[in-house]
Amino acid sequence: RDKFLPFDRPExxxxxxxxxxxxxxVDRSRPPSCGADLPQLYVMPEPALLASPDDPARRRMLYHHYSLLRDALMFRLGYGDGDEPHALLTTQQWRDIVQGKITKQGKAGSRAQARSASLEELLRPAFSACSMDDLTGFPVSPDSVPPLDVNRTKELLWELAEINFRYEFLALDARASGLNRPDECRTCFASPRLIGMDFNESQRGFAGRETDERLPHFLCMAGFMRDWSVPCERPKEIDNAKGRTQWSADSIHGLESAVTKYYTASFYELFGRAAVVPMRL
Known part of the structure; x- marks a missing residue:
């Protein structure tokens, strides 16, 4: 699966x-400046990780596991110090979690057993805080998986995309600018929340349907980008936006194109992978 290309499922x-x-x-003709061997780390599983299996029954299993674990995973983000998550997890760790491999299991001495034991230790405090003390039911029996609720699944996947996007923007700004200003960066979003967003935000902010609605959010992000030092050229539209008060539809589109391309290229250069970008319900 090419993470730089859209992934389509009905849900x-x-x-x-x-x-x-x-x-x-994003130009991937050469390795990113951060190096090509960095582990791909995420604050939450990316939506396509859950949606990628071709087997519908397998996808339903992953969605069901995630829905059962969602509160604990959100708690894990919300009770840390400041704005930093306790630990970013690899794609493989998130795959194990949504497959329900959250307690020590597997062949003795195997890598799979070591991974599951490590995940259990890492996640146990959040599970306990959410009164999930008995985890013997994971992985869930296929017979216990409910039918797919497409609308609810869309909401959960939108939420995953949005949480990843918001945390990633804060991390990108910190690395690209060398500044610690997460609270200021949050003002670019439809709300300052990093988790627990209302689903109506899926059509606001960067996901707004009207250019006039999106403009303040792109201007906000462009303002932070003017402090970035990254090994890719910053489009002139970002610098020219400073202090500008008159905007046509074409000039707004030009700014949006510049900001999104600079964002995705900068993320690739500094983190070595595709950014998780906003979606819309």
């Missing part, structure tokens, strides 16, 4: 073409 939220085009346009 996936709507792709925002501007962000999808920017992600697809």
């Amino acid at each position: 996936m939220p709507t792709t925002i073409s501007l962000w999808a085009s920017a992600l697809a346009a």
